[in-house]
Amino acid sequence: MIDLEKQPGFLTNATDALAGAFSGDGAPDPFHDLRQSARQSFEGKGLPTTKDEAWKYTDLRAALKADYQPADPSATVSDETIQQARIPGLDAALAVVVNGAFDAERSDLSGLPERITVGGLREQVQRDPAGVRDTFGRHVDLDRDAFAALNSAFSLDGLYLSVPRGVAVERPIEVVHIVTASGPTFVQGRNLIVVGEAAQATVIETFAVEGTGSGEPAETFRNDLTEIVCGAAGVVRHVRVQDEGPDAHGVSLVQTYQERDSDVSTLTFTFSTGTVRNNTVMVPAGEGGQSTLGGLYICRGGQHVDTNTLVDHVAPGCQSNELFKGIVYDQGTGVFNGKVFVQREAQQTNAYQQSQGVVLSPEARHYSKPELEIYADDVKCSHGSTTGAIEPEHIFYLRSRGVSEADARAMLLYAFAHDVVEMVSMEPLRDHLDAMIAERLK
Amino acid sequence: MSTYTEHDFFEDVVEQGYKYGFVTDTPSAKAPKGLSEDTVRYISAQKEEPGWLLEYRLKALAHFFKLLDEGKEPSWAHLNVPAIDYQDAYYFAAPGDRVKYDSIDDVPQEILDDFEKLGIPLREQAALAGVAVDAVMDSVSVATTFKEELAKDGIIFCSFSEAVQNHPELVRANMGKVVPYTDNLYAALNAAVFSDGSFCYIPKGVRCPMELSTYFRINEANTGQFERTLIVCEEGGYVSYMEGCTAPMREEYQLHAATVEIIAHDDAEVKYSTVQNWYPGSAEGKGGVYNFVTKRALCSGRNSKVTWTQLETGSAITWKYPSCILKGDGSVGEFYSVAFTKDYQQADTGTKMIHLGKNTRSTIISKGISAGHSNNSYRGLVKVNPKAENARNFSQCDSLLIGDQCGAHTFPYIEILNHTAQVEHEATTSKVGEDQMFYCQARGISEQDALNLIVNGYAKEILAKLPMEFAVEAQKLLSVQLEGSVG
Numbered sequence: 052m053i054d055l056e057k058q059p060g061f062l063t064n065a066t067d068a069l070a071g072a073f074s075g076d077g078a079p080d081p082f083h084d085l086r087q088s089a090r091q092s093f094e095g096k097g098l099p100t101t102k103d104e105a106w107k108y109t110d111l112r113a114a115l116k117a118d119y120q121p122a123d124p125s126a127t128v129s130d131e132t133i134q135q136a137r138i139p140g141l142d143a144a145l146a147v148v149v150n151g152a153f154d155a156e157r158s159d160l161s162g163l164p165e166r167i168t169v170g171g172l173r174e175q176v177q178r179d180p181a182g183v184r185d186t187f188g189r190h191v192d193l194d195r196d197a198f199a200a201l202n203s204a205f206s207l208d209g210l211y212l213s214v215p216r217g218v219a220v221e222r223p224i225e226v227v228h229i230v231t232a233s234g235p236t237f238v239q240g241r242n243l244i245v246v247g248e249a250a251q252a253t254v255i256e257t258f259a260v261e262g263t264g265s266g267e268p269a270e271t272f273r274n275d276l277t278e279i280v281c282g283a284a285g286v287v288r289h290v291r292v293q294d295e296g297p298d299a300h301g302v303s304l305v306q307t308y309q310e311r312d313s314d315v316s317t318l319t320f321t322f323s324t325g326t327v328r329n330n331t332v333m334v335p336a337g338e339g340g341q342s343t344l345g346g347l348y349i350c351r352g353g354q355h356v357d358t359n360t361l362v363d364h365v366a367p368g369c370q371s372n373e374l375f376k377g378i379v380y381d382q383g384t385g386v387f388n389g390k391v392f393v394q395r396e397a398q399q400t401n402a403y404q405q406s407q408g409v410v411l412s413p414e415a416r417h418y419s420k421p422e423l424e425i426y427a428d429d430v431k432c433s434h435g436s437t438t439g440a441i442e443p444e445h446i447f448y449l450r451s452r453g454v455s456e457a458d459a460r461a462m463l464l465y466a467f468a469h470d471v472v473e474m475v476s477m478e479p480l481r482d483h484l485d486a487m488i489a490e491r492l493k
Numbered sequence: 494m495s496t497y498t499e500h501d502f503f504e505d506v507v508e509q510g511y512k513y514g515f516v517t518d519t520p521s522a523k524a525p526k527g528l529s530e531d532t533v534r535y536i537s538a539q540k541e542e543p544g545w546l547l548e549y550r551l552k553a554l555a556h557f558f559k560l561l562d563e564g565k566e567p568s569w570a571h572l573n574v575p576a577i578d579y580q581d582a583y584y585f586a587a588p589g590d591r592v593k594y595d596s597i598d599d600v601p602q603e604i605l606d607d608f609e610k611l612g613i614p615l616r617e618q619a620a621l622a623g624v625a626v627d628a629v630m631d632s633v634s635v636a637t638t639f640k641e642e643l644a645k646d647g648i649i650f651c652s653f654s655e656a657v658q659n660h661p662e663l664v665r666a667n668m669g670k671v672v673p674y675t676d677n678l679y680a681a682l683n684a685a686v687f688s689d690g691s692f693c694y695i696p697k698g699v700r701c702p703m704e705l706s707t708y709f710r711i712n713e714a715n716t717g718q719f720e721r722t723l724i725v726c727e728e729g730g731y732v733s734y735m736e737g738c739t740a741p742m743r744e745e746y747q748l749h750a751a752t753v754e755i756i757a758h759d760d761a762e763v764k765y766s767t768v769q770n771w772y773p774g775s776a777e778g779k780g781g782v783y784n785f786v787t788k789r790a791l792c793s794g795r796n797s798k799v800t801w802t803q804l805e806t807g808s809a810i811t812w813k814y815p816s817c818i819l820k821g822d823g824s825v826g827e828f829y830s831v832a833f834t835k836d837y838q839q840a841d842t843g844t845k846m847i848h849l850g851k852n853t854r855s856t857i858i859s860k861g862i863s864a865g866h867s868n869n870s871y872r873g874l875v876k877v878n879p880k881a882e883n884a885r886n887f888s889q890c891d892s893l894l895i896g897d898q899c900g901a902h903t904f905p906y907i908e909i910l911n912h913t914a915q916v917e918h919e920a921t922t923s924k925v926g927e928d929q930m931f932y933c934q935a936r937g938i939s940e941q942d943a944l945n946l947i948v949n950g951y952a953k954e955i956l957a958k959l960p961m962e963f964a965v966e967a968q969k970l971l972s973v974q975l976e977g978s979v980g
Contacts, residue, residue, distance in 0.1 A: 104569065108908075395897065410912040413879070423903040424571075425922050428894035432922040438907055439915035 082176070082187065089193050089203035096197040108386040108418045109357040114300035114326035117235035117270045122150035124207055128231045128261050133157060136227045136259035138292070140479040143225040143255065144169075150230055151238045152208045162222050167252075169224065172211040172243055183211070186245050186280045190308040190334060198302040198330075202276040206241035209277075212252060216282070219251040223288075223477060226254060230295075231261040232269045240275040244289070248282040248310075255480065256291045260299055270325075273301030281313040283337060289315070290475060293329075294322040294487065297352055304330040311337030311366075318474055319346040319358070320484055322491050326355040333362045335369035342371040347471040349491045350383030350415070357386035362404075364397040373404040376471050378464060378492070379415040390422040391432055398427050404434035409441065409467060464492050527580040530554065533685055536585045540654045540688075543661060553674035553684030560678045567677060570812055570841035571870040571902055574783070575746075582748060584686040584719070639703065648732075649694040650705055653721055656692035663694055667725050671754040671791045671818070679750040679785040679812075683719045687752065690720035695730035695761070704960050706735040709751075722753040726761035728794065733764040735963055746809060747772075751786045759794030759821065764802070766959050767815075768967050771807035778837025778866070781809025788815035789845075792824035792853075799825075802958045804967045805832040805842060806974045814872065816845035819853035819881075826855040831952040831967075833974050834867035834899070843873035843890075843904075848881040848914070857888040860952055863899035864975070870902040877914040884911065890920040893951055895944070945972045 098115070099106040128149050137145070146169070147157040153171030160169050168175065176183050193200040210226050230238050246252050260271055281287050289305065301324070307315050319329050333342040348356040362371040377385035387406040408417035421434040441463050449459035468488045475481050525532065533554050537547040560566075561579070643650050649660060656664050674684035691707040709720055726732055736753075749771060757763050765788075774781025784807075790799040801815040817826030828844040846855035855875065863869040871890045892901035903920045925947055933943035949956075949968060956967050 398897070408909070410909055410914070412912055415912055417907075417909045419907040419909075419918075421903075421905060421918065421920070423892075423920060423922055424900070425892070425894070425902060426900040428897045428899070428924040430894075430922060430924070434903070434918075434920050436905070436907060436918040437916065438909045439917075440912055 082184075085188050086204045089188075089200045090205075092193045093197055093200040093204055096194075096200065099197055105359065105388070108384070108388075109326070109328055109355065111300075111302075111326065111328075114272065117272075119235045119237035119270075119272055120232075122230060122232060122236045122238040124150050124152035126150050126231050127154070128157075128229045130157075132229055132231075132259060132261040133227055136229060136257050137225060138255065138257065138480050138483045140482070141223065141225065141255070141477065142479075143223040146210050146224060146226045148209055148226060148228045148240060150232070150236070151206070151240045153210065160224075163224070164218055164220060166215050166218050167220060168211065168213040170211060171208055172241060173208040175211040182213075183243070186278065187243055188278070190278065190280070191276070191304070191306050192332075196304060196330065198274050199276055199304050199306075202239050202241060202274050202304075206239040206276065209241040209243070210254075211243050212254065213245045214247055214250040214252045216247040217249050218247070220253070223253040223255055226256045228256065228258045228273075228275075229261055230259075230269075230271045230273070230299075232271070233262070235270040235272075237272050238274070240273065242275075242277040244277070244279045244287065246279070246281045246285040246287050249284045250282065251286040253288040253477070254290075255477075256289075258291075258293050258295050258299070260295045270298040271295070271300065273299070273303065275301065275303040277303070277305045279305070279307040279315060279317070281307065281309045281315050283311040283313060285310070285313045285315075287313075287315045288476065289317040290480065291317075291319045292322070292484070292487075293320065293324050293327065296323050297325050297354065300325040300327060302328045302330070304332065307333045307342070309333070309335045309337060309340045309342065312339040313337065314341040314343075316343035316345075316474070318344070318471070320471070320487075321346065321348040321356050322487055323351075324354060324356065328357040328359065331358075331360045333360075333371065335362070335364060335371065336366050338366050338368045340366065340369040342369070343373075343474065344371075345374040345471050345474050347375075347468055347488075348377045348385055349468070349488070350377070350379045350385055351381050351491070353382050355384045355386075358388070360389040362391050362402060364391070364393045364400045364402065367397050368399045369397065370401045371403070374471060374474065375406045376468060377408045377417065378411065378468065379408065379417055380411045382414045384416040384418070386418045387436075388420040388422070389434070390424065391434065393425040393427050393430055393432060395426045398429045400427065400430040400432065402430070402432040406434075406436045407467070408438040409464065410438065411440070461492055465489060468492070526583055528554075528582075528584060528686070532584050536686060536688060539585065540657070542654075542657055545665060546657060549669070549674070550685050553681050554686075556674055557678065557681035557685055560681060565678060567679075567812070570872065571868065571904070572810055572812060572839050572841050574810055577748065577783070579682075585688055643701070643703075646699050646702065647696040648699060648701055649692065651692055653687070653690040653692050653723065656723075660692070660694070663725065664692065664723065667756055668721075668723055668754070671756060671789045672752050672787050676787060680752055680787045683721060683750045683752040683787070687719045687721040690722045690751070692722070693724045693732065693734065695726045695732045697727040698729040699727075700730070701732040704733050704735055706737070708737050718747070718749045718751070720751050722751070724753075724755045724763055724765070726755070726757045726763050728759040728761060730758075731762045733960055734766070735960055736765070736767045737770070737963075737966075746774075746780055747782045749782050749784050749786070749808075751788075753786070753788040753815075755790035755799055757790065757792050757794060757797035757799055757824075760796050761794060762798045763790065764800045764960075765790070765815070766963055767801075767803040767805075768959070768963055768970065769803065769805045769807050769811070770970060773807050773836065773838050774809040776836045778809070781838075782807065784808035784811045784813060786813045788813065789818065790816065790826070791818045792821050792826060794821040794824070796823040797821050797825075798827075800827040800829070800958070801844065802829045802955065803831070804956065804959070804970065805830065805840060806970055808840070809838060811838075811840040811842055813842045814844055816847070817855065818847045818849065819855065819884075820849045822850040823852045824850055825853070828855075828857045828859070829955045829958045830859045831862070831955045831971070832859070832869055832871075833862045833864075833971060834869045835864040835974060836867060837865070838867040840868070841870040841872055843871045845874040846876070846886060847874075848877045848884040848886070851880070851882045853881055853884050855886045857886070857890070858955060859888075859890045860955055861890070861892040861901055862895065862948060862952070863892065863901045864895040866898045868900040868902070870904060871920075872904040874906040874908070875916055875918070876906075876908040877911045877916065879910045881911050882913050884914045884916075886914075886916045888918040890918075891951075892920070892922040893948070894922065894924045941976070945975055948975055
């Protein structure tokens with residue numbers, strides 16, 4: 052697919068498709084320069100291999116083997132698929148993204164305050180290129196991340212949300228990403244969320260794959276990038292639920308940038324997937340900022356979930372709180388690599404990081420690398436990382452109270468996983484996540 | 494040592510800077526400058542080595558050049574290492590024009606005086622009761638004390654070159670077994686040009702009656718020191734081994750690339766303690782020793798145990814990861830470390846615990862203290878292999894920051910390939926508590942003394958693990974280093 056040696060025309064074809072998509076709408080791509088430099092950056096770096104320190108434990112070769120074709124942005128999906136991908140009982144506005152393109156017809160953005168702008172990113176780029184340019188791609192380090200460069204070079208569309216100063220969007224916005232294709236498909240999605248001073252927004256992303264033709268879901272590879280820019284004293288709640296099935300691979304980056312006294316939280320729940328790498332980079336850039344990140348991954352079969360996080364404390368007096376938990380079964384592999392970086396100016400930083408892995412079968416693997424890099428002295432930073440089996444004493448305690456061994460294990464694992472669910476504030480979403488955990492732990 | 498009081502302690506604290514920076518004025522025999530096959534042949538010939546060893550050295554040298562050509566100088570550490578010109582150094586220097594001293598009476602007085610100044614008495618009657626010393630200056634072992642007494646128990650404790658001559662079969666069977674020359678660039682360099690070092694063999698069932706100690710000193714200018722230590726502890730044996738090191742103050746850097754190998758058989762126990770006080774460079778970051786060391790222990794036997802304890806205060810740059818390969822079932826690896834950096838020092842140090850056998854256990858406690866413009870990193874690996882049932886590890890890495898221009902970093906790698914493993918890691922970073930300082934100062938303790946007290950308290954847990962002879966020195970050393978760190 053993106054093996055440039057085997058398929059020298061891939062990037063050119065993608066460029067043509069991109070140019071066509073924009074000129075078809077009668078407008079040039081205002082990000083031509085950014086895309087050019089992103090493309091050069093990607094071509095210069097190539098895809099990461101396990102020789103790259105940041106990719107030590109994740110080998111993408113098997114996941115990239117299929118003969119992926121770019122997704123067709125004009126495809127449509129059935130209502131049934133959309134409904135299935137939604138969080139049951141959650142009262143939310145709906146944004147539907149099919150094969151990386153925003154689908155206005157299927158979306159239902161009613162019930163949101165009038166002053167906000169919400170819709171397709173591409174449409175917004177054409178309507179107000181200068182406005183989007185202020186934030187689009189501004190905080191992403193393309194040199195650090197080849198996939199972010201690839202996304203920036205060729206991504207087409209996604210959700211655009213802009214909340215002006217002082218507006219609190221009470222109603223959550225649910226973004227349903229669906230891939231529909233008959234063969235192996237490569238999809239790139241891009242979301243831009245800009246929350247103004249003292250404004251508030253909640254965004255939930257879910258992902259699904261719909262098969263066409265024979266009905267079997269096709270193998271997919273997603274490369275997603277979500278940017279969240281939060282103004283002073285703004286509040287953003289961002290949750291992702293990945294559960295597309297064992298043939299869905301992907302790399303994603305959630306990049307947040309926060310001004311003074313803002314409060315941003317981004318959580319990722321990974322259930323059934325193939326090989327997945329989730330990157331999160333949070334930059335609390337103004338004094339008094341609060342950054343929360345967390346996630347849960349339950350790996351079965353040959354599933355491989357790699358979580359990579361960076362909290363870059365550049366401003367003084369900020370707090371970050373990180374909690375990731377993983378349960379690995381079968382031949383599953385869980386990876387956690389989290390870094391807390393405290394720059395010289397970032398005095399009075401409080402940074403806390405916790406990662407825990409439970410390994411449940413002989414062939415399951417868990418790797419963890421919690422890092423601290425600290426250049427300021429008046430700070431409190433700590434990390435804890437544990438990996439192991441379920442404590443036999445805990446099982447014994449429950450068994451001595453008449454609980455069967457299977458139930459005791461399920462109960463303990465459920466309690467372990469539920470800690471991350473506790474970080475979510477929406478009741479229906481919590482119930483949904485709990486139900487998914489219970490299902491997955493069966 | 495027992496009469497050492499708190500008063501003495503604070504007296505010592507007043508001494509500033511690096512007090513081991515003197516140069517011993519003694520003529521010396523040096524190999525020609527630069528690194529080549531000829532240098533290796535020269536060293537080997539000087540030491541009258543057997544053919545197999547020269548061959549081994551030459552193979553290692555070829556590998557070193559290969560790695561160098563491929564640009565494989567380790568660059569992953571959190572260190573800023575200036576380019577090293579391997580041709581601009583001497584690889585062999587013998588103090589006093591001799592490469593070998595048959596008895597202590599042959600050793601020139603100035604060299605004996607030098608070690609006396611360092612507090613290392615080589616005359617046995619003056620030696621600390623119960624410590625046997627192998628003193629190495631530049632490339633040559635100067636003296637080894639208590640040899641005869643140890644030999645009564647069948648213990649071999651001598652310089653590496655002597656071991657090559659007298660016990661070639663033991664050296665040949667064990668050397669390079671734990672740290673092969675292909676391990677890394679500096680291990681290859683060491684294998685090619687290693688000059689001297691200590692060899693220690695504890696026979697089956699013998700508990701070494703005294704502490705063994707090696708004292709390393711770089712004296713010559715522009716000379717690299719490449720010592721090699723090999724400790725073999727047979728079934729049921731026990732030995733406690735200490736290592737100390739100093740170097741004169743020099744404007745230019747000095748390279749120190751040592752290799753330490755430990756092999757512990759069934760039920761054997763080895764304690765390896767280091768007080769590393771190489772010259773750290775001037776306060777402006779000029780000169781100093783580059784300490785690139787490969788230390789590794791193989792716990793090959795059932796229930797064997799290896800403990801690494803280290804106090805790292807010296808060297809301009811430290812790159813050092815004393816490791817344990819826990820191969821025998823029930824084997825135990827321990828790593829206790831205090832690393833102190835100040836001025837422009839850089840340290841990237843930690844450990845690797847590789848669990849291969851069943852029921853293996855490891856403990857890592859690392860305390861980093863950074864001051865001035867220094868950077869101090871802990872880097873460690875805990876790996877539980879698929880067959881290592883019921884492995885356990887506990888790691889704790891704390892960092893203390895003194896001043897706002899320094900850095901403290903933690904890079905632990907935890908790789909779990911077996912579902913019965915229990916692995917815990919925790920790390921904290923903070924500065925010396927203002928409330929603690931205030932408490933001390935409110936009771937009339939000066940700022941400097943208060944800092945000494947707090948830092949020594951912080952490091953006490955580790956220093957207490959050092960053998961008594963070292964613990965006192967270590968505590969003093971830490972205080973001396975702390976001098977000038979406040980304000």
